[in-house]
């Protein structure tokens with residue numbers, strides 16, 4: 001038999017004669033998770049008080065007392081002196097309870113024209129808005145590290161792959177710049193999602209609004225929301241803003257996991273393209289020679305966590321009738337977890353990329369093994385000899401297999417041998433057979449020539465400045 005909790009809840013216990021069951025309390029409480037919203041909760045209460053004074057529901061002195069009390073509560077929480085109580089369920093009731101201890105029965109006026117249903121979702125929206133801004137700054141930081149490394153390696157030859165088989169020469173800078181683009185879209189998605197996060201549900205009450213003459217515009221403005229939500233039932237029961245954020249987050253995590261996987265691959269003996277800094281690797285307790293890319297592997301694994309958060313909240317919301325139901329209390333677990341996971345992943349990735357040691361020789365060797373200029377040879381046959389591409393493709397295929405048989409690179413193939421395959425080929429062909437040459441010729445917009453990469457870097461830098469409303473060069 002579960003033991004009964006002594007004190008019935010003072011905030012809603014009016015119609016209850018005894019205490020609640022200990023199991024009831026255990027499943028119901030969320031304070032361990034939602035205490036994280038304390039700052040937003042107090043900010044929302046402050047805005048609510050200011051509004052209540054403005055519309056005459058509170059006397060000015062009452063407002064001042066409430067604000068002072070709330071400020072003290074905030075101070076206590078921030079200095080670690082605040083005693084959180086499990087039986088008070090959540091952050092909202094913990095704060096209000098302490099306020100009553102500090103200023104007496106006047107604390108009871110704070111909840112005029114308000115419900116925890118609109119309060120909690122207002123807190124979450126505010127909190128998430130701040131986190132989105134933080135994540136955007138972190139992402140920009142990572143982009144800047146990638147840009148820096150790209151600039152440094154705008155001309156560093158490496159094999160570009162399809163099917164993880166050597167395909168065509170690219171530069172390490174070009175490869176890294178692909179991630180700058182991906183993360184740029186993640187930032188756009190974050191900003192876009194922020195617009196829908198930044199709507200004020202405050203004043204929706206429990207579900208149907210209130211008979212008090214509240215001023216929703218006023219609280220919305222104080223809290224910096226972009227607009228007031230138009231329907232009170234929607235206001236308290238929607239969590240699509242969280243789901244949207246989680247899906248943006250999942251995408252971001254997928255991008256990071258691809259780069260993480262490449263780092264894992266590139267650090268293997270087979271590739272040997274890069275070395276991670278010692279600080280971002282671990283050793284093995286048994287094999288002394290090991291330097292393992294654990295951090296990269298963990299970032300690679302994180303989309304599982306993100307997808308878990310997204311699917312968990314999706315299932316919570318599926319088929320939930322309007323309006324509020326306690327199911328929704330579970331939103332915060334997924335949201336907080338996702339934000340923490342993303343934050344750490346971005347920071348870790350930035351550190352790894354910053355400290356990468358690049359082995360140009362290994363990259364160049366891998367390139368030489370893979371006939372990366374075969375496409376250039378075919379293109380040359382088209383451009384110089386007016387041979388239809390399909391035929392040029394066939395001729396090139398024969399030359400490559402001959403080179404393979406002789407253990408030669410294309411640039412080392414004697415002219416006579418190539419002419420045996422097609423007599424029209426002349427000296428000029430060597431112009432395109434060296435990877436460096438081939439690379440220099442890839443000048444189409446968005447292409448991999450060092451000149452294009454440098455242009456892309458400069459353009460990206462300008463774009464970031466523009467995003468921040470800063471000076472454009």
Ligand code: ARG
Nearest residue numbers: 030090116117120324328329
């Ligand atoms: N802790 C609750 C949550 O996070 C606050 C809202 C409670 N509302 C209620 N009607 N019990 O969802």
